Amino acid sequence: MVPMTAEQTGPSVRDVADHLDHVRDVAGPESVGLSGTYDTGAAHPRGLGDTSRSPRLVAGLLRRGWVESELALLTWQNVQRVLRGADFTAKTAQHRRGPSTASITELDG
Numbered sequence: 001m002v003p004m005t006a007e008q009t010g011p012s013v014r015d016v017a018d019h020l021d022h023v024r025d026v027a028g029p030e031s032v033g034l035s036g037t038y039d040t041g042a043a044h045p046r047g048l049g050d051t052s053r054s055p056r057l058v059a060g061l062l063r064r065g066w067v068e069s070e071l072a073l074l075t076w077q078n079v080q081r082v083l084r085g086a087d088f089t090a091k092t093a094q095h096r097r098g099p100s101t102a103s104i105t106e107l108d109g
Contacts, residue, residue, distance in 0.1 A: 001035035001079075005042040013047045017060045020074070029070040033078040 002009060002020055009019040023032045038050055047056055058071055066074075 001033045003035040003037045003042075004044055004048055005037055006045045007042060010045060011043075012045055013056055013060055016045050016048060016057060017064060020061065021064060024066075024070070024074075029073050030078060032074055033082075034074060 002016070002023060004016070006015075009016045020032060034054075036051075038044070044050075047053055054075075058075070061071060061074075
């Protein structure tokens, strides 16, 4: 998940696009997604102050040669796949063992 903070991706839309290109090149389009970090109070890249500005980023990635299927993976499909996998894993674990009986006070000690 690529965070939308200037500190981690750079101060401009171009920097964010460069970062996304790098992650896609290294890990593949099936392994990159956008992180929802807009509520952290961190500084955001110029032009990407909130999610309503995402079309600017997507348009820039299209100009760089990203195809629609890669953009679909980036913007939702990869996150959706990971969440489904996490849900499946959690449900499988619940069936293998009963719910925990630990209390918070036991865990703190």
